[in-house]
Amino acid sequence: xxxTEQTIAGIKDTDKDISAFITVNDKATKVAQKTDxxxxxxxxxxxxxxxxxxxxxxxxxxxAASKILYNFMPVYSATVLEKLENAGAINxxxxxxxxxxxxxSTETSFFGDTHNPWNLDSVPGGSSGGSAAAVASxxxxxxLGTDTGGxxxxxxxxNGIFGIKPTYGRVxxxxxxxxxxxxxxxxxxxxxxxxxxxxxxxMAGHDYHDSTSSExxxxxxxxxxxxxxxxxxxxxxxxxxxxxxxxxxxxxxxNAIDVYKKMGATVEEVSLPTLKHAVEVYxxxxxxxxxxxxxxxxxxxxxxxxxxxxxxxxxxVNSRSEGFGDEVKRRIxxxxxxxxxxxxDAYFKKAAQVRTIFIQEMNEVLEKYDLIMGPSTTxxxxxxxxxxxxxxxxxxxxxxxxxxxxxxxxxxxxxxGLANGMPVGLQIMAKSFNEQAIFNAAYALQ
Ligand code: GLN
Numbered sequence: 001x002x003x004t005e006q007t008i009a010g011i012k013d014t015d016k017d018i019s020a021f022i023t024v025n026d027k028a029t030k031v032a033q034k035t036d037x038x039x040x041x042x043x044x045x046x047x048x049x050x051x052x053x054x055x056x057x058x059x060x061x062x063x064a065a066s067k068i069l070y071n072f073m074p075v076y077s078a079t080v081l082e083k084l085e086n087a088g089a090i091n092x093x094x095x096x097x098x099x100x101x102x103x104x105s106t107e108t109s110f111f112g113d114t115h116n117p118w119n120l121d122s123v124p125g126g127s128s129g130g131s132a133a134a135v136a137s138x139x140x141x142x143x144l145g146t147d148t149g150g151x152x153x154x155x156x157x158x159n160g161i162f163g164i165k166p167t168y169g170r171v172x173x174x175x176x177x178x179x180x181x182x183x184x185x186x187x188x189x190x191x192x193x194x195x196x197x198x199x200x201x202x203m204a205g206h207d208y209h210d211s212t213s214s215e216x217x218x219x220x221x222x223x224x225x226x227x228x229x230x231x232x233x234x235x236x237x238x239x240x241x242x243x244x245x246x247x248x249x250x251x252x253x254x255n256a257i258d259v260y261k262k263m264g265a266t267v268e269e270v271s272l273p274t275l276k277h278a279v280e281v282y283x284x285x286x287x288x289x290x291x292x293x294x295x296x297x298x299x300x301x302x303x304x305x306x307x308x309x310x311x312x313x314x315x316x317v318n319s320r321s322e323g324f325g326d327e328v329k330r331r332i333x334x335x336x337x338x339x340x341x342x343x344x345d346a347y348f349k350k351a352a353q354v355r356t357i358f359i360q361e362m363n364e365v366l367e368k369y370d371l372i373m374g375p376s377t378t379x380x381x382x383x384x385x386x387x388x389x390x391x392x393x394x395x396x397x398x399x400x401x402x403x404x405x406x407x408x409x410x411x412x413x414x415x416x417g418l419a420n421g422m423p424v425g426l427q428i429m430a431k432s433f434n435e436q437a438i439f440n441a442a443y444a445l446q
Pocket of ligand 1: 126
């Protein structure tokens, strides 16, 4: 209870500057008190954790940072949250994000910007920018994020923390507000690798409610942590070094890779020629899936409803027109177009085919190597306002993080020093369901 009270007091103070939270859980202290009374429940007993606001929480407002869900009160909790709470974790509150997780800067939130704790004029990245800022500023030790095209790893890099997106299927998506269902995955953001390992082991595993969740056994990642990098084979895709990256970022990433060489790892250059199409493929597929997933927000079933409407069509049209922000509308239009009869073959189907080629390319590399490494992002955090009016520049941000989502692979961003005073991330990808290899490599660098 004391820890929860202190955490809430800390958030009240720090959040004046960074605005990481949309909602602070006013029931948290009560829950913590009950936890004290009941005794240790599990490995996270009494530990306050922040939850991205697209993960539904029973009786606690969940908005996905959208006006269309501004007053949505869920009647159940996402499986990931339920598992954490069963292990004793305290849901301390819901963090800010890009609307429906569409964005890379947390600037598309209906609830305003979050500020990067390293420099308040800079974005925290996105879409899990609130979770990243909450951890980096010390408000919480751990936060959940979601990653569809980089939304855990990019903000982790921008805030100098560790963020991991597990293998597609490692974690249940039940109760996670859907953006692009073939890409979405919940993951963990922390400062320490050990803490992340504990949280992921706790929330991973098969869920009857999500048929894409895997039945593979969940390892105890923390108990198996191992810093030995001797003989580990690391692949460096040369395209990751040629996508307009800032030389100051590249230098830090190269330094981190040199550390692994000194620890006895072998490092070799490889090629992922299809990487150059990854952004196009992602934005066609993710927008198509989003246009379908977001059909349910019609002003009838959830959240915001337009006033003064004369008929049911106006109710749908006005609720959606007034309830969604510009970026979400852009994705719905792009996706609806890509799925339309005249465009399906040229866009959706083509993108799906290129995705398959890309998956093969990644898996071929991982047949020969244990890990793929590169920068997490092409630059450090940019200034608030710098890219929000230029969607293409914003989309290009994701070029280095999208590959892992397209291929469903586990991937993380690990702090790798500073470039001009702002944090930089080393990205580490591994074979499907080999999160342990990522934890170990991150632990070795920590
Ligand atoms: N920035 C990407 C997008 O806008 C990725 C978002 C995410 O991973 N949720 O789609």
